[in-house]
Amino acid sequence: MTVDTVPQTPKVYTTSNGCPTEKPESSLRASNMLLLRDFRLIELLSHLNRERIPERVVHAKGAGAYGEFETACLARFSTTAGERGSADSVRDARGFAVKCYTAEGNWDWVWNNVPFFFIRDPVKFPGLNREALHMVLWLYSDYGTFSSYRHMNGYMGHAHKWVMPDGSFKYVHMYLEADLGYKTHSDDDIPRLTGADPDLATRDLHDAIARGDYPTYTAKVQVIDPADVRKFGYNILDMTKHWDMGTYPADLGTVGARPFGRLTLNRNPENYFDEIEQAAFSPSHLVPGIEPSEDPLLQGRFFAYPDAQRYRLGVNYQQIPVNRPGSVFNPLLRDGAASVEGNYGSHPGYVTAKAPMQFRKLGSPSTPEHEQWVAEVMSEPAEKAAELDLKFARTFWTHLDDAKYEGWQGRMVTSLGRDIAGVEEGTREQVYQVLGEIHVELASRVSQEVSLILSNPQATR
Numbered sequence: 001m002t003v004d005t006v007p008q009t010p011k012v013y014t015t016s017n018g019c020p021t022e023k024p025e026s027s028l029r030a031s032n033m034l035l036l037r038d039f040r041l042i043e044l045l046s047h048l049n050r051e052r053i054p055e056r057v058v059h060a061k062g063a064g065a066y067g068e069f070e071t072a073c074l075a076r077f078s079t080t081a082g083e084r085g086s087a088d089s090v091r092d093a094r095g096f097a098v099k100c101y102t103a104e105g106n107w108d109w110v111w112n113n114v115p116f117f118f119i120r121d122p123v124k125f126p127g128l129n130r131e132a133l134h135m136v137l138w139l140y141s142d143y144g145t146f147s148s149y150r151h152m153n154g155y156m157g158h159a160h161k162w163v164m165p166d167g168s169f170k171y172v173h174m175y176l177e178a179d180l181g182y183k184t185h186s187d188d189d190i191p192r193l194t195g196a197d198p199d200l201a202t203r204d205l206h207d208a209i210a211r212g213d214y215p216t217y218t219a220k221v222q223v224i225d226p227a228d229v230r231k232f233g234y235n236i237l238d239m240t241k242h243w244d245m246g247t248y249p250a251d252l253g254t255v256g257a258r259p260f261g262r263l264t265l266n267r268n269p270e271n272y273f274d275e276i277e278q279a280a281f282s283p284s285h286l287v288p289g290i291e292p293s294e295d296p297l298l299q300g301r302f303f304a305y306p307d308a309q310r311y312r313l314g315v316n317y318q319q320i321p322v323n324r325p326g327s328v329f330n331p332l333l334r335d336g337a338a339s340v341e342g343n344y345g346s347h348p349g350y351v352t353a354k355a356p357m358q359f360r361k362l363g364s365p366s367t368p369e370h371e372q373w374v375a376e377v378m379s380e381p382a383e384k385a386a387e388l389d390l391k392f393a394r395t396f397w398t399h400l401d402d403a404k405y406e407g408w409q410g411r412m413v414t415s416l417g418r419d420i421a422g423v424e425e426g427t428r429e430q431v432y433q434v435l436g437e438i439h440v441e442l443a444s445r446v447s448q449e450v451s452l453i454l455s456n457p458q459a460t461r
Contacts, residue, residue: 015043021040055083056312059078064076064077065209080112089145089201091145096109096113103326107290111175114143118135119131134241142186150180151178155175158293159236159237162289171229172221216264220257220258233388252391274322417452420450431446
């Protein structure tokens, strides 16, 4: 069998302004001195100096792929703390963001692989406190070392509102459950994986899609009626808590989940910088039918995320092809650096009757009773919140004693011990005290593990 091939016309190499030029192998010289008129050399060097844009403050190391969730979408996975060149198999929380390109705007899911977070107030982003203990224990469990983005769940974390046509609403938590199940590795594997294959999770995702082994995730949702919020023994808007589905803590109320769709990732990006590094996600990018809850951390992210994109990518970051909505019209947002989409032509830069526009009313009405509940939970005494913080951390630890999680407690103790052994003695004692507030057994076992490590440091290498 013969295969007919169509000869491809070679592309003509040009300067940035499109002028055909010779092969870039030598600079223009006069008496062995470079010439300022050598536009090609100056262009190459000056562009090289400007190739790097500011990396994300968090979630800098990432991988991505295109897919479908009824509509076309783009997913980006990431670690949290590491810089852009770090390894993706370290112990860390991981990001799972999805941009859905809908007919009524881009809907961004800016999620993590943990159903809760370190803090509940945006002012605490630069530092943490004891409300973070629930997340800390989760991070030091087997859940902190996912080996593959194809085997990782993604959680909304924040409560949102699904709004009906009549304006009524329900509180929801959405999440994506990996159909392949979860896959993690141990502390002992981390040095080997980070050294031998620092892009392990990135490569695994790319190669699976390239060979047609498309990863899928079942979308599920938990729903709470606003009239039922007082039935729960905690503030359902507090992002340091998860909506329990029957695991822990069992005495504060449970919320079942129901499936409502499936995400399939089926195409790799052609250019990482253009399509993944420049992808800009924000929880403020919503579509009709879903609105933010009263969660203060979510409201803080509404400002922080778009502002971070304006810093990284410029004020017109939404005009970058990977971020561009299918249909957008807002002549009040115009001009600025790199405005390349026509800038709304001669349309006035303000609302005027001479150029009529259609508007859609937004908002979800609430009852006085519900507003009273919101006011109460947002002003909850710190002492009450602190005890609940410990309860969630404590019951996470104790529920790992189940046969289903055989060995999890021991591995968590080992992971905590290895890190705590490296700090000053005074700090170690403070850590033991905090762990003791969670559970006496946890503090005792970690203390013993640290003593063992310090007595024989070679054994942990």
